[in-house]
Amino acid sequence: MQSSRIFIVGSGVVGAATGEGFLKAGHEVTFIDVSQPRIAELAARGFDVRSEIDLSAEPESLIFLTLPTPHEGHRYDLSAFEAGTTSVGKALAGSPARHTVVVRSTVPPGTTEGLVKTTLETHSGMTANEGFGLASNPEFLRAVSAAEDFANPWMTVVASRDPQTTERLRALLAPFGGELRTFTDPAQAEFIKCAHNIFNATKISFWNEMWLVAQKLGVDLDPIAATVARSAEGSINPQYGIRGGAPYGGVCLPKDTCGFLGFADNIGVDMPLLSAVVETNDRLATIVSDEVDTATHAASHAQLRESAATATTGTAAADPSTEAVAASGRQQHEPA
Numbered sequence: 001m002q003s004s005r006i007f008i009v010g011s012g013v014v015g016a017a018t019g020e021g022f023l024k025a026g027h028e029v030t031f032i033d034v035s036q037p038r039i040a041e042l043a044a045r046g047f048d049v050r051s052e053i054d055l056s057a058e059p060e061s062l063i064f065l066t067l068p069t070p071h072e073g074h075r076y077d078l079s080a081f082e083a084g085t086t087s088v089g090k091a092l093a094g095s096p097a098r099h100t101v102v103v104r105s106t107v108p109p110g111t112t113e114g115l116v117k118t119t120l121e122t123h124s125g126m127t128a129n130e131g132f133g134l135a136s137n138p139e140f141l142r143a144v145s146a147a148e149d150f151a152n153p154w155m156t157v158v159a160s161r162d163p164q165t166t167e168r169l170r171a172l173l174a175p176f177g178g179e180l181r182t183f184t185d186p187a188q189a190e191f192i193k194c195a196h197n198i199f200n201a202t203k204i205s206f207w208n209e210m211w212l213v214a215q216k217l218g219v220d221l222d223p224i225a226a227t228v229a230r231s232a233e234g235s236i237n238p239q240y241g242i243r244g245g246a247p248y249g250g251v252c253l254p255k256d257t258c259g260f261l262g263f264a265d266n267i268g269v270d271m272p273l274l275s276a277v278v279e280t281n282d283r284l285a286t287i288v289s290d291e292v293d294t295a296t297h298a299a300s301h302a303q304l305r306e307s308a309a310t311a312t313t314g315t316a317a318a319d320p321s322t323e324a325v326a327a328s329g330r331q332q333h334e335p336a
C-alpha cells in the first residue's frame with residue numbers, strides 16, 4: 001500500500017486514535033493541536049506534533065479535521081471547529097500542492113458544504129473540488145476503545161462530490177476492513193453520524209424509562225430487556241421500522257403505546273418518551289396519507305429467525321432479501 005502524507009487537526013480522543021491508526025498502517029502523520037499540554041503529551045509519546053499547520057513545503061496530503069464540536073444548550077458550538085478550519089484554509093493558500101480536507105468531526109448536516117467549504121475557499125482563495133479536495137468521513141469510534149475501534153471499523157462512510165476524492169479515501173480506509181459505504185452528498189454522511197448517535201441515545205432512554213416502570217412494579221428489568229432484545233423485530237431485524245414517512249398503524253402498536261401510557265400514569269410513572277412516540281406517530285399520520293400497517297415493516301418468519309441467529313453470533317450483514325421486502329412494502333407478517 002502506498003504511504004500517504006496525513007495531517008490531524010485537533011489531536012484529542014478522535015484525532016490521536018485516527019493519527020495513531022494511520023501511523024501503524026505505514027502513513028506519515030503530523031498531529032496539530034492548540035493545547036500546549038496536549039502537544040507535550042503527544043510529543044512525549046514520540047509523535048510529530050505541531051501547534052500550527054504549515055503546508056508550504058508539503059506534497060499532496062490528506063488533512064483530517066478532528067476538531068471539537070460541543071453543544072451549548074440546544075445548538076452545536078462550532079467556534080473551535082471554525083477556528084481550526086480557518087487555519088487549514090490559510091495553510092492551503094501557501095501550498096503549491098493539491099490537498100484534500102476531510103471532515104471527521106461530528107457536525108450538523110450541511111456543515112462540510114456550508115461552513116467548511118466557505119471558510120476554506122475564503123482563506124485559501126481556491127475553489128473546493130478544484131484547488132483542494134473536500135470530503136466527509138465521520139468517525140464512529142467509542143472513546144473507551146478508540147484505538148481498537150479505529151483499527152477495526154465495522155462501518156466506514158465516505159462522501160464527496162468529487163469521485164476521485166472518494167476513491168482516494170476508499171484506497172486509504174478500505175485496508176482497515178469492515179463495510180465501506182460511499183455517498184456523493186456530504187450532508188448524507190453527516191446525517192448518518194448524527195442519526196447513529198441519536199438512535200443509540202433514544203434506545204438508552206427507552207430502556208431507562210421502562211426501568212422506572214419496573215422499579216415501581218418491583219420487577220427486575222434486566223431479564224425483560226434481554227428477552228425483548230431478542231424478541232422485538234425492531235431489535236433483531238435491521239430493516240424494520242427504518243422507512244421514513246411511514247407511521248405505524250394496525251391494531252397492536254397504537255393499542256399498547258396508548259394503553260401503557262394510561263397504565264403508567266395510574267401507577268404514578270410519567271413516560272415522556274412514550275408520549276412523544278405516540279405524538280410523533282399521530283403527527284406523521286396527518287402529514288402523510290399512506291398510513292401503513294405494522295406488517296409493512298415486518299419480515300417473514302424465516303428472515304426473522306435468520307436475523308435473530310445473526311444478532312446472536314454477531315456476524316450481521318445486510319440481507320438483500322429483507323431490504324427488498326422493506327422497500328416494496330409488501331405485507332409479510334401479521335402484527336402481534
Ligand SMILES: NC(=O)c1ccc[n+]([C@@H]2O[C@H](COP(=O)([O-])OP(=O)(O)OC[C@H]3O[C@@H](n4cnc5c(N)ncnc54)[C@H](O)[C@@H]3O)[C@@H](O)[C@H]2O)c1
Pocket residue numbers: 009010011012013014015032033034035038066067068069080081083084085087104105106107139140141142143144
Ligand atoms: N470522543 C468520542 O468518542 C468521539 C467519537 C466519534 C466522534 N467524535 C467527534 O469527534 C470530534 C472530536 O472529538 P474528541 O472527543 O476527539 O474531542 P477532544 O476534545 O478530545 O479533542 C479535540 C482536540 O482539538 C484541539 N483543538 C481545539 N481547537 C483547535 C484548533 N483551532 N486547532 C487545532 N486543534 C484544536 C483541542 O485542544 C483538543 O485536543 C467531535 O466532533 C466529536 O463529536 C468523538
